[in-house]
Amino acid sequence: MLTVHPVAAFKDNYIWVIHDRNAAIVIDPGAALPVIEYLRSKQLQLIAILITHHHHDHTGGVTGLLQFSGVPVYGPHSKNISAITHSVLENDEVAFPELSLTLTVIEVPGHTLDHIAYYAHQPFDMLFCGDTLFACGCGRIFEGTAEQMYRSLQELSQLPDDTLIYCAHEYTLSNIKFARVVDPENDTLEAFEITTQNQRDQNIPTVPTKLGNEKSMNPFLRCENREIIASVQSHCGCLQPDPLSIFTALRNWKNNF
Numbered sequence: 001m002l003t004v005h006p007v008a009a010f011k012d013n014y015i016w017v018i019h020d021r022n023a024a025i026v027i028d029p030g031a032a033l034p035v036i037e038y039l040r041s042k043q044l045q046l047i048a049i050l051i052t053h054h055h056h057d058h059t060g061g062v063t064g065l066l067q068f069s070g071v072p073v074y075g076p077h078s079k080n081i082s083a084i085t086h087s088v089l090e091n092d093e094v095a096f097p098e099l100s101l102t103l104t105v106i107e108v109p110g111h112t113l114d115h116i117a118y119y120a121h122q123p124f125d126m127l128f129c130g131d132t133l134f135a136c137g138c139g140r141i142f143e144g145t146a147e148q149m150y151r152s153l154q155e156l157s158q159l160p161d162d163t164l165i166y167c168a169h170e171y172t173l174s175n176i177k178f179a180r181v182v183d184p185e186n187d188t189l190e191a192f193e194i195t196t197q198n199q200r201d202q203n204i205p206t207v208p209t210k211l212g213n214e215k216s217m218n219p220f221l222r223c224e225n226r227e228i229i230a231s232v233q234s235h236c237g238c239l240q241p242d243p244l245s246i247f248t249a250l251r252n253w254k255n256n257f
């Protein structure tokens, strides 16, 4: 039985640890100490580190973890991450027989140019997407173009609806506040805000989120929806109604929200 556990770090990061009763892999360790504490508390052997992109809050703990345990480090082809021992490309498979787990690499440029995500179909559909897709939101576009980010999100949205989305930050509540302004008539979103507020009041993580739910709530995955198009057009002025133009305007709107 696999457990996927969020180790909280910094203000709102989640470092995901996938493990059984013996072995663990860690994804995007921005800090080493809280991961080491968790591994020790569960008596787990670290077998690998996976990186989605070069930002320091996702990689800053790699050196410390390697001192704790010398393991392979998987990540994108990127001159910005020196610790990577196994660089991976689109469709590469990263297999961990110890956990009966195989992750497939999906390249998702946009937030950064080197950004990748890891997807597993078994034992259940799970996606580790770093700062690309968030519950009710998406990552900021720092290095890529809006078109790259849009295509990346479109690719992720092709995964099965049951896919659990393990985002790297607790941004859900603030994302919902924006989504509610864009999409005020969305009842699913309204109900989700109440659930999310209750979880946050008890300091419970609001992720993973489910892809099928995101498709009915996340405005960045709904740029072909008539209400979203009308809302973006009325806020941003006259715009082409094609999904990429809507996505681009929506992302700019959120940047200034």
Ligand SMILES: [Zn+2]
Binding pocket: 053, 055, 111, 131
């Ligand atoms: Zn980032």
